[in-house]
Amino acid sequence: LxxxxxxxxxxxxxxDIGGTNARLQFWGPSGCVRRVYRPSSFTxxxxxxxxxxxEDEIANARPxxxxxxxxxxxxxxxxxxxxxxxxxxxxxxxxxxHTHELEAALGLAPYTMRFLNDFEAIxxxxxxMLDPLSSPNVRADNVxxxxxxxxxxxxxxxxxxxxxxxxxxxxxxxxxxxYVVHPSEAGMTFTFYPRSDLEWKMVQFFxxxxxxxxxxxxxxxxxxxADMFHFFASTEPSIPTDDVLAAMAKAHENDAAAVVxxxxxxxxxxxxxxxDFFLEVYARTLATAAMTFLSYGGLYIAGGILPKLxxxxxxxKTLTSQHTNIACNTFLKTYxxxxxxxxxxxxxxxxxxxxxxxxxxxxxxxxxxxx
Numbered sequence: 001l002x003x004x005x006x007x008x009x010x011x012x013x014x015x016d017i018g019g020t021n022a023r024l025q026f027w028g029p030s031g032c033v034r035r036v037y038r039p040s041s042f043t044x045x046x047x048x049x050x051x052x053x054x055e056d057e058i059a060n061a062r063p064x065x066x067x068x069x070x071x072x073x074x075x076x077x078x079x080x081x082x083x084x085x086x087x088x089x090x091x092x093x094x095x096x097x098h099t100h101e102l103e104a105a106l107g108l109a110p111y112t113m114r115f116l117n118d119f120e121a122i123x124x125x126x127x128x129m130l131d132p133l134s135s136p137n138v139r140a141d142n143v144x145x146x147x148x149x150x151x152x153x154x155x156x157x158x159x160x161x162x163x164x165x166x167x168x169x170x171x172x173x174x175x176x177x178x179y180v181v182h183p184s185e186a187g188m189t190f191t192f193y194p195r196s197d198l199e200w201k202m203v204q205f206f207x208x209x210x211x212x213x214x215x216x217x218x219x220x221x222x223x224x225x226a227d228m229f230h231f232f233a234s235t236e237p238s239i240p241t242d243d244v245l246a247a248m249a250k251a252h253e254n255d256a257a258a259v260v261x262x263x264x265x266x267x268x269x270x271x272x273x274x275x276d277f278f279l280e281v282y283a284r285t286l287a288t289a290a291m292t293f294l295s296y297g298g299l300y301i302a303g304g305i306l307p308k309l310x311x312x313x314x315x316x317k318t319l320t321s322q323h324t325n326i327a328c329n330t331f332l333k334t335y336x337x338x339x340x341x342x343x344x345x346x347x348x349x350x351x352x353x354x355x356x357x358x359x360x361x362x363x364x365x366x367x368x369x370x371x
Contacts, residue, residue, distance in 0.1 A: 010028075011027060011029070012026075012064065012365075013026050013065070014066075014368060015067075016361050017069065017070040018163060019165060020254040023361055026063070027365070040089050041088075045068070045094075046101070046105040064109075065112060066114070067113075067364040068115055069120070069360040069364050071164065074115045081098075083096075099113040116364060119159060119168055122354070125140040125366060128140070128363070130157070135369075138362045140359040143353070144352070144353045145352050146301070147335070147336075150350075155294070157171040157298050160186065160187070160299070161302030162220045162282060164222055166186075166215075166220045168185070186292065187220070187221075190215060190216060191216045191288050201235070216285060219278070219281050223254075224278060225260050225274055226260060228273075229244070231274075232270045232273045239270050241270060244271060248260070265311060282306070286299065286301065291338070291342055291346060294349075295349055298352050299352065300352045300354055323339070324343050
């Protein structure tokens with residue numbers, strides 16, 4: 001590592017295990033080996049890690065430390081995880097994962113491995129960005145400010161983002177001036193409030209499919225995009241959808257949103273409605289996060305979806321926010337317009353986009369260097 005950062009382990013494996021992709025790195029004396037796999041092709045972490053550790057460049061190596069970011073809640077002091085967004089090819093989900101079982105299966109010493117929540121790991125990459133003494137290897141790259149506001153020194157920082165699910169974390173500043181990362185399950189709360197009769201019908205549509213407890217990640221996620229398309233198709237049966245449905249049927253469940261986005265970009269009316277409504281709910285959710293965390297140090301957007309939809313939301317700032325008189329596009333206007341009471345506090349929260357698929361890996365590496 002650069003800038004004086006030293007790994008406390010002779011070699012280390014870091015991984016970011018999402019619902020769609022599993023990114024793994026092996027850091028050793030000769031550098032870094034990186035691989036990307038499909039979690040749905042494996043029955044759990046043990047066969048996935050066995051596959052990675054058998055790659056030619058690192059065969060027979062036994063890491064002295066393993067830090068894995070994985071979707072779903074973490075408990076037992078980072079030793080247990082429920083990877084609830086990993087769906088296998090047979091539509092079954094991974095069972096809970098436990099580090100002591102994995103260590104035994106891989107022949108690793110006890111307490112070699114630990115889990116981080118996937119967005120907790122991204123939080124560590126943000127912590128690296130905010131630490132001028134950190135190595136570039138632990139800092140998220142390709143960061144763009146979508147909405148500028150003066151960051152408040154020492155204020156909380158938050159991160160939220162949609163991918164296969166909806167993740168979140170927040171950071172607070174310690175007495176030593178560094179940021180401490182806190183995991184969150186904000187994506188599992190019901191924070192969507194319908195604003196029209198059509199949106200009430202959508203809530204009913206989702207509840208009929210998923211039950212009364214409707215988490216916000218049901219809407220603000222890749223699966224949410226696919227479900228929104230199905231909802232709008234049910235409200236406009238006269239618009240042809242056979243080609244879209246056929247393409248979605250051929251794709252893996254986690255790739256259905258990409259199919260909708262591609263047809264939307266080609267001008268399919270219902271796919272465009274689904275994408276536009278998704279972006280509106282996403283912007284509302286960002287505002288909810290800004291109000292919840294009062295993240296005057298910055299609200300970071302992670303996850304792979306928003307950068308891929310830049311073609312739709314990144315339009316010229318020709319609109320004006322209703323309560324703050326700020327020039328914005330439709331996406332930012334939805335974020336900023338939070339009524340007379342809350343528009344001004346939200347307008348004090350900078351909005352920053354992270355477009356870095358390896359942010360979670362970098363956060364795991366940052367965590368590994370600190371313990």
